[in-house]
Amino acid sequence: MGTAPVLTAPFAFTTFHVAEENTMALVALRNVTKTYPASERGGSPVVAIDDVSLEVEAGDVFGIIGYSGAGKSTLVRLVNALEPATSGSIEVDGREITTMPERELRGIRLGIGMIFQQFNLFNSKTVWANIAYPLTVAGASKAEIAARVAELLEFVGLADKAKNYPDQLSGGQKQRVGIARALATSPRLLLADEATSALDPETTQEVLELLKRVNREFGVTIIVITHEMDVIQSIATKVAVMDGGRVIEHGAVFDVFSNPQNPSSRRFVSTVVKGIPSPAELAVLRERHEGRIVTISFRDGDASQAAVFVALATAGVEFELVYGGINDIQGRAFGHLTLAIRGTDAAIDTVLAEISSRVDVTEVA
Amino acid sequence: MDRLFELQGEFWVAAVETLYMVALTLLIGGLVGLALGTVLYTTRPGSLLSNRVVYNIVNVIINFFRPIPFIIFIAAVQPLSRLVIGTGIGNDALVFALSIAASFAIARIVEQNLLTVSPGVIEAARSMGAGPLRILRTVVLPEALGPLILGYTFVLVAIVDMTAVAGLIGGGGLGNFAQVYGYRQFEPVITWAAVLLIVIFVQGVQFLGNWLARKVLRR
Ligand SMILES: Nc1ncnc2c1ncn2[C@@H]1O[C@H](COP(=O)(O)OP(=O)(O)OP(=O)(O)O)[C@@H](O)[C@H]1O
Numbered sequence: 001m002g003t004a005p006v007l008t009a010p011f012a013f014t015t016f017h018v019a020e021e022n023t024m025a026l027v028a029l030r031n032v033t034k035t036y037p038a039s040e041r042g043g044s045p046v047v048a049i050d051d052v053s054l055e056v057e058a059g060d061v062f063g064i065i066g067y068s069g070a071g072k073s074t075l076v077r078l079v080n081a082l083e084p085a086t087s088g089s090i091e092v093d094g095r096e097i098t099t100m101p102e103r104e105l106r107g108i109r110l111g112i113g114m115i116f117q118q119f120n121l122f123n124s125k126t127v128w129a130n131i132a133y134p135l136t137v138a139g140a141s142k143a144e145i146a147a148r149v150a151e152l153l154e155f156v157g158l159a160d161k162a163k164n165y166p167d168q169l170s171g172g173q174k175q176r177v178g179i180a181r182a183l184a185t186s187p188r189l190l191l192a193d194e195a196t197s198a199l200d201p202e203t204t205q206e207v208l209e210l211l212k213r214v215n216r217e218f219g220v221t222i223i224v225i226t227h228e229m230d231v232i233q234s235i236a237t238k239v240a241v242m243d244g245g246r247v248i249e250h251g252a253v254f255d256v257f258s259n260p261q262n263p264s265s266r267r268f269v270s271t272v273v274k275g276i277p278s279p280a281e282l283a284v285l286r287e288r289h290e291g292r293i294v295t296i297s298f299r300d301g302d303a304s305q306a307a308v309f310v311a312l313a314t315a316g317v318e319f320e321l322v323y324g325g326i327n328d329i330q331g332r333a334f335g336h337l338t339l340a341i342r343g344t345d346a347a348i349d350t351v352l353a354e355i356s357s358r359v360d361v362t363e364v365a
Numbered sequence: 366m367d368r369l370f371e372l373q374g375e376f377w378v379a380a381v382e383t384l385y386m387v388a389l390t391l392l393i394g395g396l397v398g399l400a401l402g403t404v405l406y407t408t409r410p411g412s413l414l415s416n417r418v419v420y421n422i423v424n425v426i427i428n429f430f431r432p433i434p435f436i437i438f439i440a441a442v443q444p445l446s447r448l449v450i451g452t453g454i455g456n457d458a459l460v461f462a463l464s465i466a467a468s469f470a471i472a473r474i475v476e477q478n479l480l481t482v483s484p485g486v487i488e489a490a491r492s493m494g495a496g497p498l499r500i501l502r503t504v505v506l507p508e509a510l511g512p513l514i515l516g517y518t519f520v521l522v523a524i525v526d527m528t529a530v531a532g533l534i535g536g537g538g539l540g541n542f543a544q545v546y547g548y549r550q551f552e553p554v555i556t557w558a559a560v561l562l563i564v565i566f567v568q569g570v571q572f573l574g575n576w577l578a579r580k581v582l583r584r
């Protein structure tokens with residue numbers, strides 16, 4: 001499907017000016033708050049976004065994860081100004097959008113693609129017309145539209161479905177139409193709100209692969225919202241964890257996955273990271289093994305496993321590997337190993353102190 | 366039966382009069398109703414161009430007029446009819462009153478059908494930079510077209526029903542024909558002939574409406 005060059009070709013509909021590489025975040029939120037007023041029937045106002053500051057750099061696949069109601073959807077809807085912020089500043093490609101008049105915002109939105117959990121395709125329009133729609137809004141000529149829609153259909157592998165209506169497509173096909181439609185105006189930024197949550201695992205992987213290609217081949221920055229950690233694991237380069245309208249942790253995916261700082265992030269991470277025993281599993285381990293039970297966490301590049309094992313072996317204690325797993329996140333490995341260590345308390349304390357200077361050590365039971 | 370043959374001329378004139386009243390009402394009431402319903406939809410709180418004042422005014426007017434029985438409504442708007450179209454009696458006066466009544470009924474039907482368009486689809490259009498009027502024209506109305514056609518079909522049948530009382534203000538049509546030549550002259554055959562034609566007409570309209578809606582919905 002080598003259509004890469006054309007997608008960036010003559011369509012200059014985006015209102016972004018060219019940002020200088022690496023000097024500026026594509027999206028920058030500073031102290032952003034969004035409060036929904038109390039409903040008319042009473043109740044109190046809802047603080048959906050609570051003092052969030054965040055930067056998304058050009059080229060990132062930025063994941064936002066959090067439980068239902070955490071404010072994820074609200075956050076992305078602030079980025080393309082579908083919803084006005086209550087306070088704070090939001091810059092998109094260097095332009096402050098919180099003070100922009102609605103007319104100008106439409107231009108901004110034209111330069112930001114968005115895809116949705118429920119696809120939100122126009123059921124009364126064919127696949128072709130769905131993809132053509134944003135181009136019509138952008139004022140493209142008939143010939144431009146025809147050429148652009150054809151190459152997008154080719155890119156998402158649906159050239160044979162041009163004349164079909166959305167209700168004749170599978171979920172995965174619908175989302176591919178959604179992606180083609182969102183890319184029509186060659187945006188630099190794509191917002192994906194639970195884009196795979198309505199799809200089965202296999203189709204989810206297909207759609208995620210497509211999004212990866214969008215990011216790699218066309219350099220489109222993507223903000224991915226999800227409540228599934230494995231979505232983050234498979235495509236995100238950075239991640240922010242949201243809870244109660246706040247970003248409670250953010251950073252490179254590898255860092256957050258291998259060493260989550262916050263209990264809520266830890267819970268998310270434990271759904272996909274191998275090697276951390278659950279409390280129930282710990283109880284079983286406790287029953288089966290004598291001695292002190294310790295989990296050590298390695299990160300690729302931090303310390304050599306060998307040094308840790310040598311220290312353990314020469315400390316005059318006995319140890320057994322009772323639980324563990326090694327994870328690979330975007331080519332970097334980290335692991336959690338749980339050991340049962342037997343010996344005098346003094347000897348064990350000494351060796352734990354020694355290895356904890358090299359790796360993370362937690363005595364778990 | 367012989368009597369029906371004698372009245373053949375009047376019968377067909379009455380049929381054409383009914384068609385005339387129905388068609389004209391549908392045209393005027395249909396357009397005004399579409400406009401009013403669209404205004405209701407777009408100005409309702411949280412909608413594309415929400416405007417509490419406009420919404421409340423239109424809403425109250427419709428709620429005020431809708432429950433008035435048509436037979437009383439005709440009498441009530443007679444002075445207005447004289448003022449606007451120069452006469453308070455006859456087929457045109459009926460069309461005048463009926464168009465107003467139909468506008469309000471259609472406004473509600475249009476509003477309700479537009480509300481069935483998923484907010485997500487509208488959000489998608491907004492996210493592509495489309496403005497409210499463009500969204501209304503190119504997304505909301507086309508997405509709701511199927512149910513709208515069924516709604517209009519429903520109204521059309523009701524309009525046929527209401528034209529039957531045209532005789533009350535000196536109008537004609539099949540309803541009047543059945544009253545004057547059938548009911549009052551004890552000629553059930555005449556009455557039933559008019560009934561039959563009305564039934565055929567209504568069935569035809571219903572069939573056409575269903576067919577069109579199915580075609581639009583592709584189901
Ligand atoms: N239009 C609205 N009016 C009032 N409150 C709202 C509105 N939209 C969202 N909220 C509230 O804001 C909070 C955050 O909602 P949001 O949809 O952003 O959460 P989310 O993280 O996307 O959840 P989910 O995973 O269920 O989609 C919730 O408490 C929600 O009830």
Ligand SMILES: [Mg+2]
Pocket residue numbers: 072073074193194
């Ligand atoms: Mg959401």
